[in-house]
Amino acid sequence: MTARLIGIDWGTSSFRAWLMDGTGAVIDSLAAPCGILSVEGGDFEGAFARLVGHWPAVPVIASGMIASRNGWVEAPYLPLPLDAAALAAGLVAHRAGGRVIHFVPGALGGSGGLPDVMRGEETEIAGHLAAGGADGLFVLPGTHSKWAQIEGARLTAFRTAMTGEAYALLMAHSILGRLAPARTPGEPEEATAGRAAAFARGLAAGRAEGALLARAFSARTLALTGRLAADEIGDYLSGLLIGDEVAAMLAGMPAFAAPLAVTVIGRGDLAARYAAALGECGASARIAPPGMAREGLRAIGKQAGLIP
Structure with a gap:
């Protein structure tokens, strides 16, 4: 070559x-x-x-x-x-x-x-x-997630959600992360059934009504009352923030919400989490191939x- x-x-x-x-x-x-x-x-x-x-x-x-x-x-x-x-x-x-x-x-x-x-x-x-990808609605998860509409093979509209950055700030610099165990940067997190359940629980809270910051405080109160394990706080908060983002974007962008089919362009666990959140909100999701x-x-x- x-x-x-x-x-x-x-x-x-x-x-x-x-x-x-x-x-x-x-x-x-x-x-x-x-x-x-x-x-x-x-x-x-x-x-x-x-x-x-x-x-x-x-x-x-x-x-x-x-x-x-x-x-x-x-x-x-x-x-x-x-x-x-x-x-x-x-x-x-x-x-x-x-x-x-x-x-x-x-x-x-x-x-x-x-x-x-x-x-x-x-x-x-x-x-x-x-x-060879087709037109439609796309989400590109990350520190600042992008929701993009493709029509006629052109980018015609998009919106940004600061979900990833908000999660990092809340876990590192707010009271919500105080009860969570400290982790070394880059340390792999063991996938457990409890953590997966905590994320799913967070997704449900994210789709609920009311002010997001009011619901976010439940990441602390559930742990304080013994209803959420300390090592599951991060997964619960992740689910809550992603669930709120996905529900709001699908509901607040009529042009984006029909048909409810979304392509996720991303890598690893985060792309899978967005696909799960989309499914919970009634949308079909596919993860684009890497590269x-x-x-x-x-x-x-x-x-x-x-x-x-």
Whole structure:
């Protein structure tokens, strides 16, 4: 295989890169906990050189927060609707160390008079479409979950929910997490029937009526009264927050809610949790195959003429 393109998904907390041939087949790959916030002194050029500088001198395309105001080079947000061709036309080229890196722009949307933005997810959506995916409603779980509508193979609307970030803040810095056992960052969590039941219980609480922050306090009171084990608090709160998000998004976006079929673009346990929440809310859910960011980078690169 002959190397033709380097695709990089460089987010807030992680770095993923793929060396690909002209068909998109992966020749080499790299994943590192080297998100933009961990690059000392903002030396992104140095980080790039250390991580993939040894790869062949082929065109480079990068998406994610690396193209934000806090990243290496800011690629302006593009208004909706968007597809791979529009993203390709908006690429921002930057020369560094003898190479040219092409940064993928983000997307600008909004509803109810309030603006909304995404960076990185638009590339995953482009990848899903390039891989033969159909129109419909999508959710991309993460620190800031994105709910996106695809019509005519274009991104036409989206909304953001800060569920992942809210969960992290509540568990680490609020009274809700005080009774939960301390965990070492990165420590694997053992899956148990009790934890799965706690998550399901949280989903039910998340779909209930009333103010979210009032219901969230039950993560503490259930533990205080002996009705929730300490090591199940996190799973219960996760279910509650995800359940509230899914129910609110499906109910509050009529255009998104018909038909109730949702594609989840994500990895690991979080994607499975969103699929479970969607099922509890009466929607059918499918989890997209892995590799959507890589597919999207290749699709945008091809549209831009970076590869034949």
